[in-house]
Amino acid sequence: MSFDENTVLQFYNKLPDDSTSSFSELITDFVVENISLFYKGEIIDFISKKLDSTTNEIDDFPYFYTLVVFYRRMRSNTELKKLIDNNEQFYGKKPLFLFTKSSYELSQNTKKSYETALSLAEECIDIINDKENNYDPDYPGFYNHYASCVAAYLEQNFSISNEQKKLAYEYIKKCIKKCNRATYYITLARLELIDNNFEDSNAHILYAIDIENDRARIPDYNDLLLKVEYKKTINELMSKSDQITNILNDNKTNILEYLAFFSGIIAFLISSGNIAVNNPEIAMKLILVMLGALLIGFSAFTLLIQNNNKKILSVIITTIIGIILIIMSNYWLN
Known part of the structure; x- marks a missing residue:
């Protein structure tokens, strides 16, 4: 043009x-x-x-x-x-x-x-x-x-x-x-x-x-x-990264719970053995008390490290079992 x-x-x-x-x-x-x-x-x-x-x-x-x-x-x-x-x-x-x-x-x-x-x-x-x-x-x-x-x-x-x-x-x-x-x-x-x-x-x-x-x-x-x-x-x-972070945080919490629980179990077994040897008469009663206290303490630890309430029901059940064990220990020798 x-x-x-x-x-x-x-x-x-x-x-x-x-x-x-x-x-x-x-x-x-x-x-x-x-x-x-x-x-x-x-x-x-x-x-x-x-x-x-x-x-x-x-x-x-x-x-x-x-x-x-x-x-x-x-x-x-x-x-x-x-x-x-x-x-x-x-x-x-x-x-x-x-x-x-x-x-x-x-x-x-x-x-x-x-x-x-x-x-x-x-x-x-x-x-x-x-x-x-x-x-x-x-x-x-x-x-x-x-x-x-x-x-x-x-x-x-x-x-x-x-x-x-x-x-x-x-x-x-x-x-x-x-x-x-x-x-x-x-x-x-x-x-x-x-x-x-x-x-x-x-x-x-x-x-x-x-x-x-x-x-x-x-x-x-x-x-x-x-x-x-x-x-x-x-x-x-970014969304997937957040999901992975949440999964890792959940796994980290679970690992801490397992470590705390098994540390308590080991301590419980050692103490139980000592009690059974030194005081066999009251061994069973104290074992029940310690086991109940361990369960209650573990439940409290779980509540402290949890960022949400996903495990609240299991914590309540564990606490109730611990209380029942402590109550049972009062009647064990009777």
Whole structure:
């Protein structure tokens, strides 16, 4: 495809104003469809001359936003920053300009930049909901961007209020209800992944891949799919690790119980032997007393080292047997 200035001008002449989502959607589609001309620099040179040769009036905003879409697509943050700085005095109050600044701040990956990005996203929504402004209050792109900012915030483990997180879910579901776009499902999937909702997150990513027309975005979607599988695997391993730890702790407790019991048995046998030799008359009575005391002491030891009440019934039964043996010893010689 070759560059045709008249065709490009005709496209811009037919554009609606930036008060509705059609404006940004048409420009995005234009960039995607003519990406080879952008790579060659022909359209970029044409648009740049348009911006440089004018006083950057509101009517030239479509040229500005076309470069925004291309630089964001190429992740050219340096060029995007220059574009923002050079045009803020002209378009600084327009929602799409604030959206552009917010997107740039997200790319800086610091807590302060994320806070700025989220604040700008909130400002965009406030502007389009102001009845004095001529903007579509249901402009889905701004709501999706807010939800994306919240997702990015949480992905960095920064704290955020439950109200903001809940609002992000409400906004992105509102976007999906209005327009069936792949990027909206990706934003929802990111929020679900943060909440460890792996099944829904995986399903929404696969659906986004299926309906995405811009195939250049598919690698990013596949990366997110791998993150879901990775985090799911890590969670499963952590769960199994906790189970193994619990089993080891239970076994350690059982070993201590056995050691204590058999130590008591050995001591009991030695004492019993001495008693039987020295005092055969009362040997049986003392043996019963010591055996009962051993059982009661063992039960008390079990209660002390147990972290739960799984063996409470056996402890009670053992204690009762010990008491019965002590009581029987009082009547043994009678």
